[in-house]
Amino acid sequence: MKQIKIVVMLCFLATFNIACKQNDTDETNKTVKSEVKKDTNGFSYEIVNNDPTGLRLYTLENGLQVYLSQNTDEPKIQTYIAVRAGSNYDPSNSTGLAHYLEHMLFKGTDEIGTLDWEKEKEYIKQISDLYEAHRAETDEAKKLEIYQKIDEVSLEASNYSVANEYDKMVSGMGASGTNAHTWFEETVYKNKIPANELNKWLTLESDRFSKLVLRLFHTELEAVFEEFNRTQDDDGRKVYTALLDGLFPKHPYGQQQTIGVSDHLKNPSLVDINNYFNTYYVPNNMAMVLVGDLDFDKTIQEVNNTFGKLEKKEVTHLVLPTEEPITASKVREVFGPTSENIAIGYRSNGVNTEDEKFVTLANMVLSNGQAGLIDLDLNQKQLVQRAGSYTMFLNDYGLQQFYGSPKEGQSLDEVKDLIFAQIDKVKKGEFDEWLLEATINDLKLSQTKQYESSTALASAYFNAFIHHEKWSEKVQFLDELRAITKQELVDFANRFYQDNYVVVYKRKGEDSNVVKVENPGITPVNLNRDKSSDYLNHFQDIEAEALQPKFVDYKSAIKETALDNGVKVSFIENETNDLFNLNIIFDMGTDNDKKLGLAVGFLEYIGTDTMSAEDIKKEFYKLGVNYYVSAGSDVSYIGLSGLKENLPKGLELLENLLTHAKSDPEAYASYVDKILKGRQNGKTQKRNILWNGLVNYGQYGENSRLRNILKASELKSQDPQELVDIVKGIKDYKQRIFYYGKDLDQAVAALNKDHKLNSPLKDYPEATSYIEKDTGGNVYFVDYDMVQSEMVFLAKGKPFDAENLAAAGLFNAYFGSGLSSIVFQEIRESKSLAYSAFSNYDTANRKEESNYVKAYIGTQANKMEQAVDAMMTLMSDMPEAEEQFEAAKDAALKKISAQRITKASIFWSYENLKKLGIENDNREAMYNTIKNMEMSDLRDFFNNNIKGENYNIMVIGNKKDIDFKALSKLGEIKEMDVDYLFNYDTTADVKM
Known part of the structure; x- marks a missing residue:
């Protein structure tokens, strides 16, 4: 339901650029062709030969494009409904409109979510008219009067509405991932549903997209304000916005943020929103994507029976401004509390152009995460804190x-110059020829991994639709990259990388552009959670064929063998592709040896007697194999993954590194500087402060893993050779191996040959223990320059049972998580006190640990007291709604029925269960228990585990905005120093 965060979207796009469309070439068209066929129902569909995804692309008579692909790993279907319209099409005086509309599509129709539409629609018409008057009024006092009238009429209207009926219905099917996002050219609606519920889902969605009702609008609008505030607290988003503004001075990419501007958010037009829906939400401007356990012929028939009824309308897309060439560099500055960094952007042509091909390849040569020029010359050599690029x-x-992020004492311009180098x-062609082929193989490897996931594949399909891309051209894209010569890429780079960039300096300091949003004082609306529409009642009567749960017999699913030296090897065959994953597991970690994490991190920057660290990275990249050595608190891994045929060579290379690693004092000094600078950067991140620093302190006090660190002076005094010896010595400890892949014999043979061990293997050192402290009566506060305030409520519960x-699980579904949960409805839907609010009962990860009650609120500081009161009321007296309980119960059972633990997840889920003292698939017991539960059982659980708990409350916010008098009612306020929370030595950590 929320707008997708820009950083997430950018990472997503960077991932899926591997499969973008390119122009035809005679050569590639000989091998990749589209073909039109007909199914048994007579529906025509397009397929692409040599398509690893098996796509069938249908187009209904009304223009709706339907992307279907099978994935039978689990009886679920990933669904997307994509609309080719986003914030680019917002009217210039109504920015944020497409995003508003996305939110409102969850509010129901003239049948869904209404108790009496004939009465409700009159109030909604009044509200719409009042908003138009509010928008036109220039006198602030009169605007306030109109808004108060909107609030009054909205309360009356809520007597005839039911909040979140849509979510009740989809969650009642067992759906997960219910959400949506809006971006420049798209609005996309998401659900992952059990396969047997497809026809019910299609019925519901076709009705949802046939009629827009702007119900409960003013409370949702306030939620969007809260979302707007969150963007103002996101320095990364500010950098991105400034970069787009410089690159696109005319186009909406740079001039219209998806969230909108404050003045437009304050003055919405329901008329404009309805017009937008009627213009763009039509079948010939939409696509449906279904990937999962489906029957092609049956599915398209069901889609046609439902969505085929939507009326086709002529769609005229806006002609957007054309940008002039950038002939000189542009500079922007952004201020905020987080650490400094720099961004440099070059504008290219878009999809379906030659630029896409060449920029994609150039980007991989520069930054592929392993052996690109930036990876090796800057990150590997530790010349900057961090650098990279994406497209x-x-x-x-x-x-x-x-x-790029600077090292301590390094200027942003120095980082910029290093990137330009x-x-x-x-541009000079100073890179190895093999890198081109290796990067394309790397893209192919990534693509193979991603296409295993129905969600990732479905995402690739909807992106193809939004960007008008033929799937045949996406399939052949990597072949087109492979045809590019080094000289062609060099020639392109010299044309593309000129003095035509935008640079954004992110500096620490106060942001003068922050917009303060007042609390409008909304009257809580009625939720009517104990009532339901006629639509919902009829919908629940529709029966789907029952889906039977399947549980795992771990003992038979995980095969076992042993190496010649007796080390146990657990094995699961990869039946999907030729990729492998090999893990050597040590049941010890930094709790056993505080230096272990430092040592394995140092391995990244050193080589051997015969190979430099850079050479090692190159060799792994050539093989299409990744390695890692990591240390958690209680378990450590030596890992290897990639192409099965290269496992023996990859293992030989890794074992050579582990055996012959050579200390490098100069690299270690840089490594320490990097760690210390990372600490300084980390303590400027509010999420890190809240969820790591404050929550750990609230749970453990002074004696926590977070605070038990090597101080700066200790880091600097370490002998690098001792750390290398620790890495080399890790193989001397007891261990076990998990292999997921094909050809177990090949893997065992490679391990017997190269994984040489000393005998007998050592027992693990004794682990440090950390004692959970009792909670209650404490308010831990950190001052941070931000618009919102965020708080976590934490109560230590009973030991794991x-x-x-x-x-x-049932309590969390009913009470604390999801759009139709009690907490979300009360705090956001009814009272508009927060954009994000949830509560959950956190069960322990280990049998010897305690469970915890947690709750979270992110809200404006001027709403904090109301939000806290609302949350604490809920945590003291659970509202009971029988219908909502039954919906949560059905949802829980259907989710278990549709869940399949497969592939490597079988092993890792078993690992987690064993930590809890459970040796079998406990979902079977949970399923049988939930099936027989009643509201009284949930009430008993609440009274025994939630009610009356004593909370520590962690708060981060701007000191000058916080109402400390209100906070003091919750406990003794202690303002915490960030360095103290993380146990940093400020003098030594800063001065290096």
């Missing part, structure tokens, strides 16, 4: 963005 291609234009290497898992 983004949209319909009209694209961009390549470089980013790497770009110059591409497997018997409570079923009740805990």
Whole structure:
């Protein structure tokens, strides 16, 4: 339901650029062709030969495009409904409109979510008229009067509405991931549903998209304000916005943020929103994507029976401004509390152009995460704190963005110059020929991994639709990259990388552009959670064929063998592709040896007697194999993954590194500087402060893993050779191996050959224990320059008990998580006190640990007291709604019925269960327990585990905005120093 965060979207696009469309070439068209066929119902569909995804692309008579693909790993279907319209089409005086509309599509129709439409619609018409008057009025006092009238009429209207009926119905099917996002050219609606519920889902969705009702509008509008505030607290988003503004001075990419501007948010037009829906939400401007356990012929018939009834309308897309060439560099500055960094952007042409091909390849040569020029010359050599690049291609234009964070004492301009030096290497052709082929193989490897996931594949399909891309051209894209010569890429780089960039300096400091949003004082609306529409009642009577749960017999699903030296090897065959994953597991970690994490991190920057660290990275990249050595608190891994045929060579290379690693004092000094600078950067991140620093302190006090660190002076005094010896010595400890892949014999043979061990293997050192402290009566506060305030409520509960898992899961679904949960409805839907609010009963990860009650609120500081009161009321007296309980119960059972633990997840889920003292698939016991539960059982669980708990409350916000008098009612306020929370030595950590 929320607008997708820009950073998430950028990572997503960077991932899926591997499969973007390109122009035809005679050569590739000989091998990749589209073909039209007909199914048994007579529906025509398009397929692509040599398509690893098996797509069938249908187009209904009304223009709706339907992307279907099978994935039978689990009896679920990933669904997307994509609309080719986003914030680019917002009227210039109504920015944020497409995003409003996305939110309102969850509010129901003239049948869904209404108790009496004939009465309700009169109030909604009044509200619409009042908003038009409010928008036109210039006198602030009169605007306030109109808004108060809107609030009054909205309360009356809520007597005839039911909040979140849509979510009740989809969650009642067992759906997960119910959400939506809005972006420049798209609005996309998401659900992952059990396969047997497809026809019910299609019925509901076709009705949802046939009629828009702007119900409960003013409370949702306030939620959007809260979302707007969150963007103002996101420095990364500010950098991105400034970069787009410089690259696109005319186009909506740079001039219209999806969230909208404050003045437009304050003055919405329901008329404009309805017009937008009627113009763009039509079948010939939409696509449906279904990937999962489906029957092609039956599915398209059901889609046609439902969505085929939607009326086709002529759609005229806006003609958007054309940008002039950038002939000189542009500079922007952004201020905020987080650490400094720099962004450099180059504008390119968009999808379906030659630029997309060449920029994609150039970007991989520069930054592929392992052996690119920036990876090796800057990150590997620790010349900067961090640097990289990514690409983004949209319909009209694209961009390549470089980013960099400075080391301590390094200026942003120095980072910029280092990045430009790497770009110059591409322009001069100063990179190895093999890198081109290796990057394409790397893209192919990533694509293979991603296409295993129904969600990732479905995302690739909807992106193809939004960007008008033929799937045949996406399939052949990597072949087109492979045809590019080094000289062609060099020639392109010299044309593309000129003095035509935008640079954004992110500096620490106060942001003078922050917009303060007042609390409008909304009267809580009626939720009517104990009532339901006629539509919902009829909908629940529709029966789907029952889906039977399947549980895992771990003992038979996980095969076992042993190496010649007796080390146990657990094995699950990869039946999907030729990729492997090999893990050597040590049941010890930093709790056993505080230096272990430091040592394995140092391995990243050192080589051997015969190979440099850079050479090792190159060799792994050539093989299409990744390695890692990691240390958690209680378990450590030596891991290897990639192409099965290269497992023996990859293992040989890794074992050579582990055996012959060579200390490098100069690299270690840089490594320490990097750690210390990372600490300084980390303590400027509010999420890190809240969820790591404050929550750990609230749970453990001074004696926590977070605070038990090596101080700066200790880091600097370490002998690098001792750390290398720790890495080399890890193989001397007891261990076990998990292999997921094909050809177990090959893997065992490679391990017997190269994984040489000393005998006998050592027992693990004794682990440090951390004692959970009792909670209650404390308010821990950190001052932070932000618009919103955020708080976490934390209460230590009872010790872990497997018997409570079923009740805990059902309680969380009913009470604390999801759009139709009690907490979300009360705090956001009814009272508009927060954009994000949830509560959950956190069961322990280990049998010897305690469970915890947690709750979270992110809200404006001027709403904090009301929000806290609302949350604490709920945590003291659980509202009971029988219908909502039954819906949560059905949802829980259907989710278990549709869940399949497969592939490597079988092993890792078993690992987690064993930590809880459980040796079998406990979902079977949970299923049987939930099936027989009644509201009285949930009430008992609440009274025994939630009610009356004593909370520590962690708060982060701007000191000058916080109402400390209100906070003091919750406990003794203690303002915490961030360095103290993390146990940093400020003098030594800063001065290096």
